[in-house]
Amino acid sequence: MILAVLEERPLHGYAIIEALQARSGGALDLPTGTVYPALRRLERAALLSGSWGSVGGRERRTYTLTRAGRHALATQRAEWHEFTSVIDAVLRPAGGVS
Amino acid sequence: MILAVLEERPLHGYAIIEALQARSGGALDLPTGTVYPALRRLERAALLSGSWGSVGGRERRTYTLTRAGRHALATQRAEWHEFTSVIDAVLRPAGGVS
DNA sequence: ATGCACATGTAGCCTGTCTACCTATAGCGT
DNA sequence: ACGCTATAGGTAGACAGGCTACATGTGCAT
Numbered sequence: 001m002i003l004a005v006l007e008e009r010p011l012h013g014y015a016i017i018e019a020l021q022a023r024s025g026g027a028l029d030l031p032t033g034t035v036y037p038a039l040r041r042l043e044r045a046a047l048l049s050g051s052w053g054s055v056g057g058r059e060r061r062t063y064t065l066t067r068a069g070r071h072a073l074a075t076q077r078a079e080w081h082e083f084t085s086v087i088d089a090v091l092r093p094a095g096g097v098s
Numbered sequence: 099m100i101l102a103v104l105e106e107r108p109l110h111g112y113a114i115i116e117a118l119q120a121r122s123g124g125a126l127d128l129p130t131g132t133v134y135p136a137l138r139r140l141e142r143a144a145l146l147s148g149s150w151g152s153v154g155g156r157e158r159r160t161y162t163l164t165r166a167g168r169h170a171l172a173t174q175r176a177e178w179h180e181f182t183s184v185i186d187a188v189l190r191p192a193g194g195v196s
Numbered sequence: 197a198t199g200c201a202c203a204t205g206t207a208g209c210c211t212g213t214c215t216a217c218c219t220a221t222a223g224c225g226t
Numbered sequence: 227a228c229g230c231t232a233t234a235g236g237t238a239g240a241c242a243g244g245c246t247a248c249a250t251g252t253g254c255a256t
Binding site: 030031033034037038041056057058059 | 212213214215216217220221222
Binding site: 001005024025028077082084090091092 | 121122175178182187189
C-alpha cells in the first residue's frame with residue numbers, strides 16, 4: 001500500500017499516513033510505529049529511496065519509488081489479487097445451488 | 099477459512115488441510131504446525147468443538163462448528179470483504195481517467 | 197521389512213504490527 | 227510570552243501467529 005500511494009508522486013512519511021487514510025476513506029489509520037519501520041524496510045530493500053530535505057524549516061524525509069519499487073508494486077498487486085481469489089474460493093458459502 | 103470448510107460438515111484436522119487444498123485449487127498447503135494450533139485456538143474460543151473418535155483403528159479428532167462458530171464465520175466473511183475493499187481502494191492504480 | 201500415506205501434536209524461530217514513549221518545529225489563540 | 231495543536235520523525239518492547247523442524251504412531255501395499 002505504501003508503494004501504491006507513492007506511485008503518483010513522492011511523499012514524506014507523515015503524508016503517506018494521510019494518503020492511506022484518504023484513499024481508504026478513513027478506514028486505515030496506521031500508527032507511526034508501523035509506517036516508519038516499514039519505510040526503513042522498504043528502503044533497505046531498495047524499493048524506495050529516501051532523501052532529507054528542509055521544507056519550511058521542517059526536516060522531511062521524502063520517499064520516492066525506485067524502478068525496482070515500481071516493479072515490486074506491479075508484482076504485489078498481482079499477488080494480492082491472486083491471494084484474495086484463493087481466500088474467496090475457500091470462503092465461498094458451501095450452499096451450492098446443486 | 100477453517101470455519102468455512104467446517105460449515106458443510108464436520109471434519110478432522112488432516113481432512114481440513116485437504117479440504118483447504120481442494121477448495122483453493124492446490125494453492126494452499128497449510129502445514130500441520132499451522133493448522134493444529136489454530137484448531138486449538140478456535141476450540142478454546144468456543145467456535146469449534148472437537149471430539150475424539152476411533153475410525154478404522156485410527157484416532158481422529160473431529161471438529162464441528164458451534165453456533166458461535168457459525169456466527170463468527172458470517173461476521174468474518176463480512177469483515178474479509180470489507181477489508182479487501184479497503185485494500186483495493188488503496189491499491190487502485192493512480193492513473194485516474196480524470 | 198520397508199516405506200508411504202494417514203493422523204496428531206509440540207518447540208522455537210521469525211516477522212511484523214501495535215502501544216507507548218521521546219524529540220522537535222510552526223502557527224495560532226489568548 | 228505562553229501553551230496548545232498539528233506537523234514531522236523516530237525507537238523500544240510487548241504480542242500474536244505462521245512456519246520449520248521434530249516427535250509419535252497406525253494401516254496398507256510391495
